[in-house]
Amino acid sequence: MVLTVLNTSQSALSNEDIGSRLEEKMDRVTLYRILQSFCDDGKLHKFFGDNGKTYYARCQDCTTDHHSDNHPHFRCLECNTVTCIEKPLAVQPLPTGYQPTSVASLITGYCPACKKQR
Numbered sequence: 001m002v003l004t005v006l007n008t009s010q011s012a013l014s015n016e017d018i019g020s021r022l023e024e025k026m027d028r029v030t031l032y033r034i035l036q037s038f039c040d041d042g043k044l045h046k047f048f049g050d051n052g053k054t055y056y057a058r059c060q061d062c063t064t065d066h067h068s069d070n071h072p073h074f075r076c077l078e079c080n081t082v083t084c085i086e087k088p089l090a091v092q093p094l095p096t097g098y099q100p101t102s103v104a105s106l107i108t109g110y111c112p113a114c115k116k117q118r
């Protein structure tokens with residue numbers, strides 16, 4: 001049910017967005033637990049927006065024990081849509097001794113639809 005909401009959405013959704021799209025109302029804690037378990041299963045990945053919200057999006061090739069969502073996310077300042085940019089994020093070479101396990105990057109700006117109207 002929760003997954004259906006994200007499957008039908010082209011963009012990433014915050015937990016509030018998901019909650020408001022569910023047919024049956026669910027309390028925040030229950031929803032959070034469900035979303036978290038999908039993250040553990042490799043079905044969803046979560047990331048934090050610059051607006052303090054937590055977003056969830058579908059994973060492409062993730063498995064239970066390995067997430068490979070090292071792509072940037074784009075938030076449109078006009079329509080607030082958050083999209084996964086399915087391009088690998090270039091990781092800067094790190095100083096010796098640092099081992100990165102995940103890379104996150106959030107880009108803000110205007111999406112193609114909003115850019116046209118400007």
Ligand SMILES: [Zn+2]
Pocket residue numbers: 042043044045059060062066067068069
């Ligand atoms: Zn993932």
Ligand SMILES: [Zn+2]
Pocket residue numbers: 076077078079080081110111112113114115
């Ligand atoms: Zn937009």
Ligand SMILES: [Zn+2]
Pocket residue numbers: 045057069071072073083084085
């Ligand atoms: Zn993503």
